[in-house]
Amino acid sequence: MKNFEHIKLLSKSKSMKAINQLSPAAFPGNHCPMHTSLAIASRIKGVSTLVIGATECGYYSRNLVETSEFKEHALHWCYILDENEVVFGCRKGVIQAIKKMESEGAKVILLIFTCVPEVVGEDLDGIVFEVEKDIKAKILGVGLGNFKCGSQQPGFWKTLLAFGQLAKNSVQNKNIINVLGRSKDENHIPKPKIIEILEQNYEIRYVAPNSTVEEFEKINEGLVNLVFSPFLMPLAEFLEVEFGVPFISFHSTYEVEEVKENYEKLFHILEKDIDQRVFEHYEMALNLQNEVTKIVSGKRYVGSKIGAIQPLPFHRYLAKLGMMPLMIHMEDFYTNDTYWREKMLEENQDPLLCMMVNDYSDKEYILALQPDYIVGDWIGRTEFKEKTIQVMHCYGLGGFELTINLLKQMKGGNA
Amino acid sequence: MGLYKGTPPLTGRIGTLWTLATIKESAVIEFGCMGHTVYARTFLSRFGAQGSKLYSTHIRETDIAMGDTTRLTKAVEEILEDKSITTIFLLPSTVPEIIGIDLKSVAVELNSHYTDIKFITFDTGSFHMSLSNAIEKTLLSLVKNLSSDIYEKSDSYNIIGSNADIYNFNSDCLEYERIIDNAFSLKKNCILTSNTSITDINNIAKAKINLVIRKEGLEAAKFLEKKYGTPYIYKRPYGFDDTSEWLNEVGKLINIEVNKGFLALEKKTHNELMEPYKMILQKFMAAHKSQSNLVAIGHIDVVKGISRYCKTEFNFKDILLYTDDMYLVENDIEFITDTYKQEFKTKEKCFVMASEDVIKIFGDVGIQIANPNSKWVNPYDAPLVGFRGGINIGSLLANQLFKID
Numbered sequence: 001m002k003n004f005e006h007i008k009l010l011s012k013s014k015s016m017k018a019i020n021q022l023s024p025a026a027f028p029g030n031h032c033p034m035h036t037s038l039a040i041a042s043r044i045k046g047v048s049t050l051v052i053g054a055t056e057c058g059y060y061s062r063n064l065v066e067t068s069e070f071k072e073h074a075l076h077w078c079y080i081l082d083e084n085e086v087v088f089g090c091r092k093g094v095i096q097a098i099k100k101m102e103s104e105g106a107k108v109i110l111l112i113f114t115c116v117p118e119v120v121g122e123d124l125d126g127i128v129f130e131v132e133k134d135i136k137a138k139i140l141g142v143g144l145g146n147f148k149c150g151s152q153q154p155g156f157w158k159t160l161l162a163f164g165q166l167a168k169n170s171v172q173n174k175n176i177i178n179v180l181g182r183s184k185d186e187n188h189i190p191k192p193k194i195i196e197i198l199e200q201n202y203e204i205r206y207v208a209p210n211s212t213v214e215e216f217e218k219i220n221e222g223l224v225n226l227v228f229s230p231f232l233m234p235l236a237e238f239l240e241v242e243f244g245v246p247f248i249s250f251h252s253t254y255e256v257e258e259v260k261e262n263y264e265k266l267f268h269i270l271e272k273d274i275d276q277r278v279f280e281h282y283e284m285a286l287n288l289q290n291e292v293t294k295i296v297s298g299k300r301y302v303g304s305k306i307g308a309i310q311p312l313p314f315h316r317y318l319a320k321l322g323m324m325p326l327m328i329h330m331e332d333f334y335t336n337d338t339y340w341r342e343k344m345l346e347e348n349q350d351p352l353l354c355m356m357v358n359d360y361s362d363k364e365y366i367l368a369l370q371p372d373y374i375v376g377d378w379i380g381r382t383e384f385k386e387k388t389i390q391v392m393h394c395y396g397l398g399g400f401e402l403t404i405n406l407l408k409q410m411k412g413g414n415a
Numbered sequence: 416m417g418l419y420k421g422t423p424p425l426t427g428r429i430g431t432l433w434t435l436a437t438i439k440e441s442a443v444i445e446f447g448c449m450g451h452t453v454y455a456r457t458f459l460s461r462f463g464a465q466g467s468k469l470y471s472t473h474i475r476e477t478d479i480a481m482g483d484t485t486r487l488t489k490a491v492e493e494i495l496e497d498k499s500i501t502t503i504f505l506l507p508s509t510v511p512e513i514i515g516i517d518l519k520s521v522a523v524e525l526n527s528h529y530t531d532i533k534f535i536t537f538d539t540g541s542f543h544m545s546l547s548n549a550i551e552k553t554l555l556s557l558v559k560n561l562s563s564d565i566y567e568k569s570d571s572y573n574i575i576g577s578n579a580d581i582y583n584f585n586s587d588c589l590e591y592e593r594i595i596d597n598a599f600s601l602k603k604n605c606i607l608t609s610n611t612s613i614t615d616i617n618n619i620a621k622a623k624i625n626l627v628i629r630k631e632g633l634e635a636a637k638f639l640e641k642k643y644g645t646p647y648i649y650k651r652p653y654g655f656d657d658t659s660e661w662l663n664e665v666g667k668l669i670n671i672e673v674n675k676g677f678l679a680l681e682k683k684t685h686n687e688l689m690e691p692y693k694m695i696l697q698k699f700m701a702a703h704k705s706q707s708n709l710v711a712i713g714h715i716d717v718v719k720g721i722s723r724y725c726k727t728e729f730n731f732k733d734i735l736l737y738t739d740d741m742y743l744v745e746n747d748i749e750f751i752t753d754t755y756k757q758e759f760k761t762k763e764k765c766f767v768m769a770s771e772d773v774i775k776i777f778g779d780v781g782i783q784i785a786n787p788n789s790k791w792v793n794p795y796d797a798p799l800v801g802f803r804g805g806i807n808i809g810s811l812l813a814n815q816l817f818k819i820d
Contacts, residue, residue, distance in 0.1 A: 017475070024489035025444070026471040032450020054509040054542075055416065058423040060454040062772070063789045080416035080423050083542035086513055097418045115448055119479060119510050146448035147474050147510055357449065357473065361493060 002368045007327070007352045011345055016150055016333040022365050023358035030331060030357060033144040033155030034061065034114045040159045041110045042068040042076055046213040048106035051078040052094055052122075053114030075106050081116050089122055095131050102137040108213055110162065111141040118145030140165055150355045151331035156231040160209065164238045166216040172245070176203045178222035180236055181229025181251065182396050183208035189396035192250065194226070194263065197275050207232065220245055224269045227251055228398045230310035234335045250398025252313035252340075255320055256285045259400055281400040288407040289321070296373070296410065297322025301389075302366045304329050304356060304376035308395045312340035315351070317406075318375065319344065325351035326369050329376065419753050422772050422787045424739060425580060427544025428508065431537045433459065433579040434553045435504045437466040439612035442500045446487050446518065447508020449473040462786075463794040464579035464609065467504075470494060479514055484521050491525060495532065502533040502561070502613045512540040535560050545742040550578060551631040554607060557616055558635045565620040566643060571604035573622040573639075575647075576632030581714055582770070582785050584609050585794035590801040591628065597677045598662050599669070607635065620645065623669045628800075629716045630743065651716040653724035654805030655685045681802045689728070692809035696729050699816050705763060706819050708733035712751050712769040713785030715743040717799075721768060721784065724805060729812065731766070739770070739785055764819045766812060780818040782811045 006020050013019055034057055041049045042065050049065070051057050058078035065076040079097045081090050094111070101109055113124050124141045132139055140162045144155055177198055182189070184206040198204060207219055209231075225236045225247040236247035248266050253259050260282065267274040301323055303315050311330045319325055328351050344350070356362040359379040366374060374380065375389045389410055397405055416423060435443050436459050445452045452471035459465070472486040491503060503525075505518050522534040537556055539549035554575065572595055577588040588610065592603055604622040605615040625636045625647035636647035646668045652661040659682075662673045700707040709731045711718040715738045725731045737751035744750050751773075759776045767774060767781030771788050774781035784799060797807040 017477075021473060023493060024472060024486055025493050026449040026452065026473050027468070028456055029449035029453050029471050029473065031453050032448060035450065035454070054428075055423050055426040056429060056451050056454070056509065058419055059425060059429065059787065060451075060458060062422045062787065066772075066775075066789065075420070078419050078423060080419060081542070082416045086542055093417060100418065115508075115510050116513065119513055146450045147476055147479060150473075152450070358493075 002365045004327075004352060004365070004368075007354045009350050010328075010341060010353055011350045013333075013353050014338065014341070016330075019150065019330050019333065019353045019355055021150075021357050022329075022354040023356075023361035025361065026357040027360070028357075030151035030355075032114070032146040033149060033152050033158070034112055034146070035064065036152040036155030037110075037112050037142055037144055037159040038064050038076075038155075040156060040209045041112070042074075043070060043210050044163070044213060044216075045070040045073050046108055048074040048101055048109045049076045049112060050094070050097060050101065050109060051112045051114065052090065053078075053081065053112075053116045055080050057114045057116075075101050075104060077101060086116060086120055089120065090117060091122065091127055091130075094122075094127055098127075098131050098137075098139060099135060102135045106137055108138045108140065108166070110159070111139065113141065113143045113145070115145045115147060118143055118148065138166065149332065153231070153332035156209070157234045157332075157334070160231055161234045161238055163216045164219065164235050164242070166213060167220040167239070167243065168217050170218055170221045172223060172243075173203075173221045174223050176205055176222045178205050178207055178219065178225045178245075180207045180225050180227045180232035180247075182206055183210055186396060189393070190401065192228070192398045192401050193280060194250070194266070194278055194399050197277050207235075224248065224266065226266070226398070228396055229308065230334055231308070233310075237335060250402070251395075252310050253398070254314070254317035254403050254406060256282070256289050256400070256403060259285070259403060263399070278399070281404060285400040285403045285407070288404060288411065292407045292410050293321045298324070299372040300324045300326050300370075301373040301375050302327045302369055302371045303351075304362075304366065304374055304378040306376040306391045306394075309391065310334055310337075310340075312337050312344065314391075316340055316344050316347070316349065319347060319349045323373075325349060326371055327352040327354055327366075329354060329356045331355060421753055421756050421776075422770075423753075424741065425546040425786075427539040427541065427546060427549030428506070428512070429455070430544075430546040430549035430580060431539045431553045432469075432506055433464065434550050434608050435467055435506075436469060437464050437579060437609045437611065438502075438557075438616070439466045440499055441466075441502040441504060441613055442468045442470060442494050442497075443504045443506060444487065444490055444494065445469070445471045445506045445508050446484065446511050446516065447471065447474050447506075448510060451508050459579060461788065461791050462579050462582075463585045463792050466609075466611070468494070468497070468500065471508075474508075474510060479510060482514060482516060484516060484518075487521060488525065491529070491534075495529065500532070502535065505534060505536050507540045512542070533560065545740055546580065547631050547740045547743050550580070550629075551634050554632055554635040555638060557607065558619060558638055561613060561616040562619045562639070562642075563617045565618065567621070568623050568645075569602070569604070569621045570600070571602040571622045572599075573605045573607060573619055573625045573645075574603075575607045575625050575627045575636055576629035577606050577609040578629070579609065580786060581629065581717065582783060582788055583792065583796065583799055585792070586796045586798045587628075587800045587804065589795070590798035590803055591626065593803075594658065594662070594801050595626070595665075598673050599666070599671050600674070601669075601671075607632065624648065624665060626665070629714065651720045651800060653720040653800055653808070654728055655682060655802055656727060657720065657723055658801050658805070685802060685806060688806050689809050692813045693729060695813050695816065696809075699820070700730070703820065706765050707731070708735065709766040710735045710737075710759075710762075710769065711767075711784065712737040712773055713739055715740070715745065715748065717784055718748065718768075720800070721808070724808065725812075728805065728809070766815055766819065780815065782808075782815065 449471035
């Protein structure tokens, strides 16, 4: 019989440090943040990277670089620490490497610190500060020791946050709206209605993992940032603090009235009357929300893997529909999760928080809780089809479309 | 180590992990960050290396600060719910290696607690340990720790040194197996370590002979010779002549005559198929003298074997060999450094046999014989070694002509 003594409640968890693995043996487990950081950076035209760490980091990650369509436009090198540098530090070698990269044409260099330099306490900020005086290239850095986190997720958001440093001293332009977390060419995910409406009167700038250096340089020119991905939230928060550009989180707002408030807030920022077309799906979303509430209210569930969706606001919404979260899988504790934690606790929701890293063992833990539903992906999805609510195709959506998409999946799984 | 513009060379930690990853009835637990194990599993799957169950404990800041190994003991407890596992290999990743976690002591404790399970650690995690050194130590450790005392021989053979780090290891091993089965009617006993199990290693002393196909397997073979009297032969044969010679030497060691009918049939097939390849290559070499040299980069036994074969079979005069392990250099075979690789960018096109990254430097012209590799490898692809490997190399070289010209 599985026990849950090693797993803490939400009320006892204030950061990722408190969220433990459900199973002690990861199989297969999560990728490391270096992987996602490099995946993003190597696909931004003009950005060079330097992975600093052990041989493993350099060897395994080269495939990522090789598949980048922009690999000829930048340098993607690695700096491997030897046994002396593990003891005495790698500052000198890394600085020489950066200078060598600049001499061979690198204009923007992202330093990716992996486990080894992180554990020996190498000073990333100090290296950036020291080398910046001597070179013209822009140096960015991300500390991504895998032991400091639970998954690949920080690799996404920390890297995109670092690109915020590229923003130049631009003047805010009232005709520009930034969409954070969607690409201009993202045809496989339907374009949210709000973007369709806004692009008739505004210049929409899409800031996504595949944006260019030039686009990041102008990122603070926008009047407002509309956030459609949790990976771009820390960047949005940074832009608000640093440049006073407000943001609206569409990716984490599901409740119909709260979505409506988001639209109202947006048009208030734009200093315009609200465009009534945004309410086109309001009635539909509201009816669906009421309908699904009747089906799922009072049901106990386990939240498993939901992909690139921020877990706490998502599960808070399910709780608002009347569901009772018993245990939630979280791969990262986002910078604004303290807000969502407080919200859930205020609303008397205090589930267990865990990190699922072993599909087979986790299944036994999940079933031991005897949930009515499992929300998200898990290995029992076929065997327990009736109990499983898959959550798919939500990334990049926002507004009533996100709510409707989610509710339809919930209804489809249970009606 | 320092700065690399391309792929850095493999090191000891990876060598041990990859060597163990193909052993059935075992689990490999990496005490360290799980991202590494995820990467390793993906790469091993690409190579077709399966067998062992790979787990990671993951590790957090508090474990590092306190030197706490509770995660490991808890992981063992859960993993042993799988009753097919009889041996657990404990490996450190970089962080525990740096902070000096004593996995040997943990293994002693675990061995006393789980008396029917073997816990084995390896002294191959340090930052200066090379790939070859680690593989040698790992193979030796496996036979020392797991071989049972069996002194009666059966009509069987072992292959030592078929491991996941050598490109095409599965199909190369299958070719050696096919040849030995047909030449001597011997049964396969233990393939160390691709396609093996803990039971196979327990029974390794049963075999009449150990066929060592890479240098790193020599210490294990010497141990088995000393302890169980099993003779060994060290050679990685390529092509008809090399392989026939190898079979004759094997026959002498085990006092069994090579099946002449099999050999005659292989020779006939070889000669018929090789004739057009040789003809077209000779014509090309006569017309393109400056491009008729060969650069081979890979494991020392692979490049030496290919060099022997290409010299005798195709009359390559100018052959440049490099090894991909700095501890396996020989007089005329240097270690391939990152600098050498970059210099190839300006080299004239020629016949290249190397890893995928080097082939890319040569403008995607070349024959892959080494890792790194990004492709998903079919274990039943044509081999590079033995009789059929020779024919395969002939066709691959012939197909290079239009790319070089």
